[in-house]
Amino acid sequence: MENINFKKRTRSSSLKSMLSVDIRRALKSRLVYIILLIALVTPVLMTVMMSMMDGTVSTDPQTGVQTVIHGPENTWQQIGTLPTEGGADASGMDVMAMCNINMAFMGIAVFVCLFISDDFRSGFSKNLFTARARRGDYVISKTLMGISVGALMLILYFIGAILGGAIAGLSFETVGFSFANLVLCMLAKICLMAVFVPIFVLISVAAKRTAWLSIVGSLGGGMLLFMTVSLITPLTATLLHTLLCLAGGVLFSVGLGFASKSVLENTAVV
C-alpha cells in the first residue's frame, strides 16, 4: 500500500465530468425527447385547432348568451400578445398571454424536477457524491442542463409556432414590432430561463427523491413569476429587456446556486 497516490482533479475537469454525466443521461433519457417533442407539437396543434374554431358560436344553455370564439390572426400570437395601437397592451397579463411559448417555463420545471429527483430515486446520487466532494459542480451542471433544455424548448416552440401558422394560413406580419424585436424577445426568454431554472434546482435538491413535492413546489412557487414572463419579455422587447433578463439570470443562477450547494452540503444526500 506504499504506492498510494492521490491526485486532485482540477475544477474544470471536475465540472467537465459532471457535465458529461448529465449530457449522456439527457441523451439516453426519453424525458428530454418527450419534453422537446411536446414543445414542438403543442404550438402546431394549438394554432391549427384554434384556427379551426375561429368564428364558432357557443351558446350558454342557461343564460342563452352567445359567445363567438376568436381564433388567432397572427402567427406571432404564439410568442406573445400582439401590441395594440400605441403598444399599451403589449405586455398584458391575461390568460392568453400564458397559453403560448411561456408554457415552456412550466415544462422546464417538470424537466428539472424529474431530472434531479431521478438521481436520488435511483441511488445514483450515492455514486455521484461519494467520488465528488464538490457539490457545486452538481448544481452548476444541473442549472446549465436546465437552461439548455429550456432554450431548446423555446426554439422548438418557436419553430412549431411558425409551422402551425403556415399550416393554418395565419399572417406572419410583424405589426407594431420588428423582426429584431422578435429575436430580442426570444433571447430575453432564453435569458429568463436562467432565472427560473435555479429556482427549480433549489427546490429539487431540497426535495431530493420526492419528485411530486419538487414539481408541486416548483409550479406553485414559480406561478407568480410565470405571470410576469409576458410582462418582462413582450414581442416589442428591446436590447434593454434582454440585458435585464440576462442580468437577472446571472444573479439568480449565482445566488440560488450557492443556496442549492449549501443545501447539498448540509443535508444527507441519500
Place this chain on the structure above:
Amino acid sequence: MNAVEIRGAVKRFGEKTAVAGLDMTVPAGAIYGFIGENGSGKSTTEKMICGLIKKDAGEIRLFGRDYTDEAVRERVGVLIEAPGCFPSLSVFDNMMLAADNLGLEDAEAKVIEMLKLVRMEGAAGNKYKNCSLGMKQRVGIAMALLGEPYLLVLDEPLNGLDADGMRIMREVFLDIVKDGTRTVIVSSHLLSELQKVATHYGIIRHGKMLDEMTADELDADCPTYIGIRCEERGRARALLGIKYSRTEEDEAGFLRVYDNVPTEDVVKYLFEAGIYATEIKRDRISLEEYYIDLMNGGR
C-alpha cells in the same frame, strides 16, 4: 497505514443517536468484515465514510487525510444498499455514466474490464431493470471499482444472492484484493460467507464498536473442539465433565470437548464407559457463534 481511522464519531437523526462515539480502524489492504444487528449503525457509519452524510462529532480519516479531502474521495468506491443505477438504461450505459462521473480516460475499455471482472461482460447490453438481483449487485461492485478505488465500501453485497451468486461474489472479492492495493469494508449478516473472505472484523452495537480483531485473532478466540453425538447424552456429558476441563452441549445435540486432546482418546474414554459415539467431528467455533456469544454478553 490505516485506510480508515474513526475516532469518537457521532451521528444523530433528531432524537435518535445512530452512531455514538464510534472508534474504528481499518488497516490498508484488509477485507474488513463489518458486523452488527439491524439498526446498529453500520450503514450510517459507511455513509459517513463515503461522505454521504455529515458526522455530528468526532474524526474520520481516510489514508491519513480528512474524509472530506477531494483527492481521497475520488478513490473511494461504494455500494450501499443498492447499486445506484437508472432502471431504464442498459448496464453498459449505467457504467458509462459512472465512468463519466470519475472523468476516466478510455472509459469504454475500463467499463468492459470491470464488467469482465464481475463476470457480467455478456450482459452489458441488458437493461438494468431486467437484471437479476445477483447481477445487479455485481454491476454495483463493477461501478464501485471503476475509478480504481483504494477503498471500497460494500453494504450487504451478499443479500439475496443464491449459492452460485455467493460463489461468484467470493471470487470477485478475492480478485479485488489480490494486488494488495485495495481495502474493502464489507458489511453482511451472512457471517459464514464473510468468514471465508475477511481478514479483519469489527463488531458494532448500538452505534459503538464492541470488538475489532484480525482473522487470526478470531481463530485464536474461536477454539477447535471435538463434537460427539451419542446415546445416553446426560451420562456422557457428566463423564466428559469429570475428565475434561471445558465441555458443553450445543443446539445440534453434539457434546463438545474443547480440550486439546486426540479425538480417539475421547471416543475411547466414552466407549470404555459403555457409551457408543454415533457421530464424531472436529470443528471450530464459527464467526456466527462468536458473534451471538458476544451479543449475549458471553465474552
